[in-house]
Amino acid sequence: MLQAIGLTSSPRRDLPPAVDDLSFEARPGQVTALLGPAGSGKTTALRLMLELEPGRGVTYFRGRPLHRIAQPASEVGVLLGDVPGHPSRTMRSQLRMLCAATGVPAARADEMLRAVGLTGLHGQRIGSLPRAIDRRLGLASALLADPHALLLDEPGAGLSARDNAWLHELLRAHAVEGGTVLYTTDDPKDAARNADRVVTVADGRLVAEQDVADFARTRLRPRVAVRTPHAARLAAVVTQEARAARRTVEVITEQGNRLSVYGSDCAEIGETAFRHGVLIHRLSEEVGDTDPRPSSVPPGPTPAGGRAPDSGGAAVVHEAERPAERRPTRSPLRPLRYEVRRLLGVPATPLVAAAVLIASVVISVVLARSGRTPLPTVLAGWPALSPLPPAALGAGLLGAFSFADEYRYPALTTGRGAVPRRLGLLLAKLTVAAAVALVLAVLVVAADLQVLRLVYGGELIPVPENWPTLCASWLGLIIGCAWAGVLGAGVFRVAAAGVAAVLVVPVVLAPLLGKVGSGPSGRPIAGLPARLREFVSVEWPAAVDRWLAGALRVVAQPVGVALAVSLTALLCAYLFTGFRRKARW
Template identity: 45%
Template structure:
């Protein structure tokens, strides 16, 4: 069973007399039951769901069989959620998206095809998500929610905007999950549809629970035709009408609902007794909720556990499988790599056409034209690295709070390994392409053998991998691809001149540019034959220092943001635990 205890959102600071969107919500979701969370637009249904899942910051506590949600080893296997549209890359196929999440949840890849069949998307498995209609997107959302075989489903108004046939399918799937022993929380605005589907209806008004009762009782007492009345003397009028045999339900404020009567009869009664009416109309459905609802207490109210820092099981369960499917399941990396190789070849051709074939082995193997701040392949490697987290935040397929976290250390390690391997492959292809271009166009370079210069190749490989890692870390910190790539380009454009200006005359040699810095490292080792001398010259070069400083700064920024998130989570856990302890103490 899932228990929501004291869920309260943060007050909206942008408004005067700010108040929380939801306040002090306490309810439970029982196995084998569909609980309907009902309310008009703006009543706080979505906020309540997001608080329950830990997606939105606030106060309160969520227990799953008495265990806090954050303590669960595999929360996605306990709760599957559908919150709005599917957050997937529009160019990824439906099967590719589900298989990527199979690696994240640690389930077999065959589960993706099972879910596509269950939701009726077999024929659309190869279609891209950007071409999906609203109905197809909701069906895929159900497939994602059920992928890890969760015991509970949290569905935030899944029938909104759907035609009647699709809406009926959504409600039928929720009923089937409950019939199999699962727990379902279904939110909606239509009281009749929710009363037909749910076993229990929890009604919200202005962020507070106003009724929690079985669906049969709700339909019998709340969905009948009635006369809605608003009057400053509503209590007196209610007593007069009740004496005449009418069934009267007292609502909040100055509202009452009169059953078994008509507007004419109610109006005549008010006129005879001199009672002022502000509103008189015949309505069906929402009819004024009880002012003091009798909300049943959770069946197993437990004392909240003490707050402590949880060692989150962050990241996908199979991070390398997830990252490979995320990175290469769409076409975006291939044009980026092709553009980098084309730029490298054009750089090599430009050097030969201008008669500026360099004597530096590093420039030859990397196709590094003097007009570029970095080799084109290194820029491409940085771009591929930046895409790894830029797309993660632009199309958040992972579910922070109740699922794998996108910034977990295991996933970061997987992204560094995959981006580093891609950078090495890009460097090798660029070298082969550049040397072929130079040998074809320039006779001066025909005798150049790249494998005879291992130091230059090692420096080129290190530069490519360093740029890729800088892109990964910068995109993780800034959460965008553009800023990740900008951080890579900032190394030779901004950081290197700053380091050179700081070193001044203490630098080991006056270098014209960053390429000369790397080449002096190689020649210093080969000429002296001393590893110590070569290391000293290497450490003294502005590009080396700039790249190391940039990577160190990005690692520090990433660690600081992760630590800040943990501290925030610790404070949130303490607040939630305190609120839960207070509530459960009052109940006891």
């Protein structure tokens, strides 16, 4: 049982709320249509039910609100608009990523592709999908965790009659197995044909909640659709003959040269047109819509709260009983696996890595040609004109993509209700970004070293004695830039902000801190590793001392201090904006 009670959206400025005290229910084993014209608040109602939009009211999914369900994806499957995925990601990659988010095995992705008839198209990119295939992929995403309830917003919009029939067969099969199906539509005939129960809304309020038989009897009636260049003349003669014969016939003039005639049939309209010499271009019988508004509720008193008398008995809560606080739902159940699949599922990752390797190799060969550039600078491919080496820029860019894609293509937000600002997802992104940065840093140095030895000879490329310190500096710089990209994009929600957070370290913070620290030096830290070993009373190899000393020298440098300050500020800003967003809801 799905019960929506007192749903009310937060009004914007001086406008009335898009949804105002809306209460209805959708029963298991049935397909329920939420019917209303464009702008009636159907989509807003779904978003309120999923706690994706601030407002009042509560929705119970088998007796529990969504924020109290441990695994929301196993309770409700959602399809709002198009599939929210990166356009260059394949359908299989998208579903496998969502498998990690919902905590189901990766093999479930292929099962759902077969279930929706997309077996041979699993390698097709999301951005190139036609409307029909996009709908099928959206249903596969909604059904991935085998949910009990399905909430779909205009699932048949833009589909052909064949694809629409297939869609509703799938929804009917889910309902037959005991599931609850709720979908929105603006077509009364679609609701009468495919639903078991129809909830009609207009201007954000409930109009009626009826079984499909009652809905068809009170809302729909047969009519004759006529198209003629002499619409006004035909309407006049049909009305005149109906009055003479004392028959109840209603003629409504539609847009253009069309008429809708209620209370007659094609034979009578055709004979009338023939007798009066009126040319007819089209004549057909169809089912018309009476288009009710809140004032045309079926006879009978309506209880407080806006529920129709045939609503099925769902309770209505008063203003004070509605929860005023929204709790953000959970992040991916397997965030680390989710982040790895998100990273590897788009071509941007190998393209950025390849561009970094090529640029580093070319720059290192050019720098080594003069013979005056220090070897660490040559191996890093770091020209004097660039604020950062290509490896640092590439790591920062990949880190910025990790959060920017969540907001630009919100697979988590609209598909599963998870909030990208959850700490579990942040830790997974930082871990994966550090691993990618580490691999990128090692590959760049190895590739540059091999190319330099190939071009200039191995004897001219000696290994420096202070290589532990250099390695610590190099790895710290690359990983720090990757984390700055992640946090910058997480705070400002765009990849450009992540890249800017990377560049601000060498361009602004490092020179500023260099001037501040240009005074007399403080106490030396050369003996800190030994003192630390004595403090913890643990013996470790001498190599550990060298690595610790190198790391401390990195942190003590202006760039290291600037990077640490930047990461601390970004992390605080990320946490502050996350808590502020929760407080608003």
